[in-house]
Amino acid sequence: MRNILLFVTLILFLASTWTALTKGRIEGPSANPDSPVRNIIYTHVPSSICSLACFTVLLVTAIGYLATGNESWDHVASATAEVGTVFATVLNATGSIFSRAEWGIWWTPSPRLITAAVLWFLYVVYLILRSSLPGSKQRRARICAVFAIIAFLDVPMVLYTARFMEDIHKASFSFDNWWQRGPFIMGMVSTMLLAAMLIWIKTDVLKIKSRLEAE
Amino acid sequence: MNDIVINVKSVSKAFDTRNVLRDIAIDIGTGQAVLVCGINGAGKTTLLRIIAGLLQPDIGSVKLCGYNIRKDPEKAKSKFGMISHKSMVYPELTVLENLSFFATLYGVKDSDAYITKLLQDIGLFSYRYDTAGILSRGLLQRLAIARALVHRPVLLLADEPFTGLDAKACHHLINVLNEFTKNGGTIVMTTHDIDIGIRCCNRVVVLDKSNLIFDARTSDIDTAKFLKDYIGYARSAT
Amino acid sequence: MRYFWFSLKAIFIKDIVTELRAKQVLPTMIVLGMLIVWVLRMASEAVLQSEAVIGPVALWIAFLFAGLLAQERSFATEQQQDCIYALLLAPVDEGTIYLAKLFVNIVLLSIFEIIIIPVVIVAFRLNINNWPALIGVLLLGNIAISSVGTLFSAIVQLSRARGALLSILVLVILMPMMIPATFALLFVFGAIPQEMAGTGALAFIGTLGSAVGYMITFDAVFVVACWLLFGFAIKE
Numbered sequence: 190m191r192n193i194l195l196f197v198t199l200i201l202f203l204a205s206t207w208t209a210l211t212k213g214r215i216e217g218p219s220a221n222p223d224s225p226v227r228n229i230i231y232t233h234v235p236s237s238i239c240s241l242a243c244f245t246v247l248l249v250t251a252i253g254y255l256a257t258g259n260e261s262w263d264h265v266a267s268a269t270a271e272v273g274t275v276f277a278t279v280l281n282a283t284g285s286i287f288s289r290a291e292w293g294i295w296w297t298p299s300p301r302l303i304t305a306a307v308l309w310f311l312y313v314v315y316l317i318l319r320s321s322l323p324g325s326k327q328r329r330a331r332i333c334a335v336f337a338i339i340a341f342l343d344v345p346m347v348l349y350t351a352r353f354m355e356d357i358h359k360a361s362f363s364f365d366n367w368w369q370r371g372p373f374i375m376g377m378v379s380t381m382l383l384a385a386m387l388i389w390i391k392t393d394v395l396k397i398k399s400r401l402e403a404e
Numbered sequence: 405m406n407d408i409v410i411n412v413k414s415v416s417k418a419f420d421t422r423n424v425l426r427d428i429a430i431d432i433g434t435g436q437a438v439l440v441c442g443i444n445g446a447g448k449t450t451l452l453r454i455i456a457g458l459l460q461p462d463i464g465s466v467k468l469c470g471y472n473i474r475k476d477p478e479k480a481k482s483k484f485g486m487i488s489h490k491s492m493v494y495p496e497l498t499v500l501e502n503l504s505f506f507a508t509l510y511g512v513k514d515s516d517a518y519i520t521k522l523l524q525d526i527g528l529f530s531y532r533y534d535t536a537g538i539l540s541r542g543l544l545q546r547l548a549i550a551r552a553l554v555h556r557p558v559l560l561l562a563d564e565p566f567t568g569l570d571a572k573a574c575h576h577l578i579n580v581l582n583e584f585t586k587n588g589g590t591i592v593m594t595t596h597d598i599d600i601g602i603r604c605c606n607r608v609v610v611l612d613k614s615n616l617i618f619d620a621r622t623s624d625i626d627t628a629k630f631l632k633d634y635i636g637y638a639r640s641a642t
Numbered sequence: 643m644r645y646f647w648f649s650l651k652a653i654f655i656k657d658i659v660t661e662l663r664a665k666q667v668l669p670t671m672i673v674l675g676m677l678i679v680w681v682l683r684m685a686s687e688a689v690l691q692s693e694a695v696i697g698p699v700a701l702w703i704a705f706l707f708a709g710l711l712a713q714e715r716s717f718a719t720e721q722q723q724d725c726i727y728a729l730l731l732a733p734v735d736e737g738t739i740y741l742a743k744l745f746v747n748i749v750l751l752s753i754f755e756i757i758i759i760p761v762v763i764v765a766f767r768l769n770i771n772n773w774p775a776l777i778g779v780l781l782l783g784n785i786a787i788s789s790v791g792t793l794f795s796a797i798v799q800l801s802r803a804r805g806a807l808l809s810i811l812v813l814v815i816l817m818p819m820m821i822p823a824t825f826a827l828l829f830v831f832g833a834i835p836q837e838m839a840g841t842g843a844l845a846f847i848g849t850l851g852s853a854v855g856y857m858i859t860f861d862a863v864f865v866v867a868c869w870l871l872f873g874f875a876i877k878e
Contacts, residue, residue, distance in 0.1 A: 478733035492728035
């Protein structure tokens with residue numbers, strides 16, 4: 190089942206990438222309408238959605254672990270944090286590249302860019318905390334769950350700050366035809382599937398590792 | 405007279421992948437002084453901490469005087485005091501301030517007169533205005549005992565209380581523990597010094613490889629044979 | 643309820659007395675704060691007429707790092723002689739321990755504030771238009787730093803890189819608050835004319851009121867969340 194899903198994910202991912210690069214030129218008010226960098230939207234937006242979704246999964250697993258003490262919640266949390274970090278890195282990197290091409294600056298303190306940066310920092314600090322806490326696995330899982338909940342509360346605070354800031358980052362892309370819309374939807378679906386598959390695989394690796402250590 | 409003070413039911417605990425306690429069940433009644441023996445890593449301190457509510461068991465439950473330590477922590481915690489090889493007192497506070505602080509935390513009413521009497525009984529009255537940080541190890545352990553008894557508990561948990569004490573301090577502690585049980589108190593103690601432990605206790609249990617393997621009254625055992633068998637058992641186990 | 647107040651008061655007084663007798667953290671906080679302010683003052687020499695803007699920034703940075711020192715201390719003292727176990731053995735709710743430690747940290751940071759504000763005013767030649775607003779904004783910042791720091795201080799106690807770990811945990815959570823907090827101070831010190839507030843002429847579209855409103859919301863959310871989660875953080 191998982192192998193089939195993995196295969197489907199990879200096919201979708203490749204198809205959406207190919208279509209985006211060859212057919213899916215996105216138009217929109219821009220200083221440089223011919224810039225191919227605007228196709229970075231096909232990676233940037235799905236990464237943004239994925240990294241926020243991973244953060245929500247992290248919250249759910251944190252609450253799950255604190256409520257039940259079941260190690261499986263912690264395995265999923267660990268896997269989700271790693272995958273979320275990857276997507277947050279892609280989000281910030283693609284955002285920077287697009288920002289430089291579109292507006293001539295690598296970064297500016299606009300609300301969405303601040304949110305992206307804070308999200309990345311929250312993930313990275315979570316991973317550092319997970320790797321540097323001494324004590325038993327149960328204690329580490331509990332502390333990471335506490336941090337995940339506090340970190341999740343930080344995200345709406347960032348969005349609330351954003352209300353008070355000017356936003357250079359306008360949703361300025363639009364789709365003219367299905368050659369553009371199609372790869373975007375495919376990219377969204379395949380990225381979400383990819384994230385889910387990576388979390389699934391990593392969780393299984395952690396479960397096997399835990400079982401081996403027990404033996 | 406023989407009410408159950410501690411009820412440990414099917415308690416199991418593992419740290420990471422290591423089973424420390426496996427299906428431990430024991431009832432301890434009023435006036436019993438129980439010595440918990442075992443080699444290093446047998447789970448003695450873990451068991452004591454689970455009884456004290458400092459650790460949660462993976463499976464099982466603990467009740468102190470009928471109160472579940474997890475569901476009714478405040479009622480259960482008011483029933484016992486604990487001492488260990490660390491004094492658990494604040495070095496910057498005086499002897500009197502330490503005891504007043506803990507008396508307040510335990511909700512002890514009219515604590516001043518009782519604290520004065522406690523200090524006199526323990527032999528710390530003349531040191532009451534000294535900061536705990538300057539006390540010797542023996543005096544610090546007396547302060548620890550006073551802290552553990554300030555709220556008049558019915559149960560005393562003692563985790564390696566004789567560690568680092570000289571002969572005089574050991575003798576004083578033994579007297580305090582014997583006096584406590586004579587007045588109807590219950591003790592659960594761990595110590596590597598089996599001779600001293602048997603002098604203070606009327607019941608001995610042995611933990612080995614996370615299981616409870618021996619449980620008898622000290623009056624029913626031949627101490628020399630028990631020591632030989634216990635040490636002999638430990639040798640063959642390793 | 644009476645018991646809750648007695649326990650809270652007892653732990654609060656115990657911590658304050660312990661710190662006043664040990665004299666470990668408060669002097670270090672004050673000296674660190676002053677050093678940060680003067681280093682930033684030296685650094686700002688290169689940019690003319692920037693003191694009114696850099697001054698409030700220097701104040702927050704000094705606040706943050708001095709606050710981290712205070713919070714690291716709050717559970718470090720409990721590690722001596724395993725005193726934390728004595729607290730956990732007592733029939734005291736963990737939330738009460740958190741609130742007491744929170745109030746202690748707020749008091750220590752307030753003492754630090756009283757000393758550092760004149761230093762910042764002198765170093766950066768600032769004028770204060772609105773003293774009540776200044777005290778209010780700093781108090782809200784104080785509560786934010788202390789609420790998050792007290793919880794994380796309990797978390798990092800057993801770690802060897804305690805100070806560094808505490809720093810990154812606290813700073814990452816406080817990041818969003820720094821924008822409205824800094825703008826609030828800029829308004830209070832008159833670095834930004836009030837008439838420009840809310841006009842869109844600034845990067846910060848809000849007013850002093852909206853910045854303060856944000857800080858109140860931040861404090862309320864994190865004090866409650868940290869209080870509720872403290873029990874999970876402190877257990878072994």
